[in-house]
Amino acid sequence: MPAGATPSTLLIEREPPLVTLTLNRPEVLNAMSPVLLDELEEALRAAEADPETRVVLITGAPRAPGRPNFSAGADIRASGGPSASPPGEPLAHTLVAAREVAQGVGPEHQSRFNGVFGYLERMSTPSIAVVDGICTTGGLELILSCDLRLVGEAAQISDWHTRNLAAIGGAGVTTRLPKLIGAARAKEMLWTGRPIGAEEAVRIGLANAMHPSGELLERAKDLAREIAAMSSFAVAASKAVVGAAAHQETEEGIRYAELWSSLIALQKEATGTPPPPSPLDR
Known part of the structure; x- marks a missing residue:
């Protein structure tokens, strides 16, 4: 890296037919800043447009000293508050969004997180979340937007919107999570903030499989190559x-x-x- 250059918040590894995207802000537990979201969306759109890319993997850079980590969610300080909504007067924004819902249109006024995560979910290219260590709040909403989820043995998955922010998640956790694991289990996660370990994540259907932390990424790539071999x-x-x-x-x-x-x-x-x-x- 040139002297004085700012390191990328997203690392991109291309191994056709696979692309691995690594959230790269380990000093803040890979919390997602506006810059990271921009880089993630750009990488996803490039992968979707590339005929050689058959599967996208998303993982997180480890925290010091090499401990597994996925993402602590939104970087509230970098986003200017608990919501990365478009700039403008908050009440007016909320009223416009409510009107769009009532009219069955939009959402024109959606958060930056919803825009990126929704695109990830709608891509024709399949995606695999490779999750180990901390994965909470917006990190959980990110992996819920992926098609498959593989977890390492150190995974701790949770939602702390209510516990830490006295709020609810607005980027899909209240919708995608109950569809995946059922309403009762989703409510328990949302209302308690209790972390879900790797074995429990597989048992309740939140993850597809668990692997040893040191083997997780390679096992995920094995699965990705198996999928990539199909039409x-x-x-x-x-x-x-x-x-x-x-x-x-x-x-x-x-x-x-x-x-x-x-x-x-x-x-x-x-x-x-x-x-x-x-x-x-x-």
Whole structure:
């Protein structure tokens, strides 16, 4: 790094067909600043547009002296307060957001975190959160936006919005968490702030698997390579169908799956070749 240069808040490792993104602010437990969010969104959009990238992994830089760490959530000091909402008069912003919800439009006035995490969730490229050590509050909301979650044996996952801020999470934890682990368990996490260890995270469905801390990233890359070996078009199609299933009746979801299956079959019949590597190319 050149003398006097500011280190990047996000490290990017490209190993086609994988890209690993590492939150790199270990001195503040990888708390997410506006700069980090900007770099994360830029990296995600680049990965989504790159046909060689089949899977994105997201992890955190270890804290001193080498202890595992994912993210302590939003950097409140760097964000200017407990919410990284657009600048402006708070009450006016809140009223506009409430009006958008009532009218079923927007959210035009969404937080920076919602914008980035929502994009991550909607990407056709699958994502894996590689989680060890502290993962709390906004860190939890980040991993909930990923498709899969692998945890190391030192993982401690929690939500401290209510415990520390007397607030509720606004970047997806109150919505995505109950969908993943059930309403009762989600309420317990939100209302107590009790950290969930690695074994419990797997048991309740918050994580897909647990691995020794020293092996976690490589085991995650093994899984990513297994996914990358599949048809990325079919993977993206199944991601879209499964993602929509929570909002659809069973028959509607089945028809949606049939539509994607028909698109794949038509592509093969029309060209005699497999579908393009990404729905972006269809």
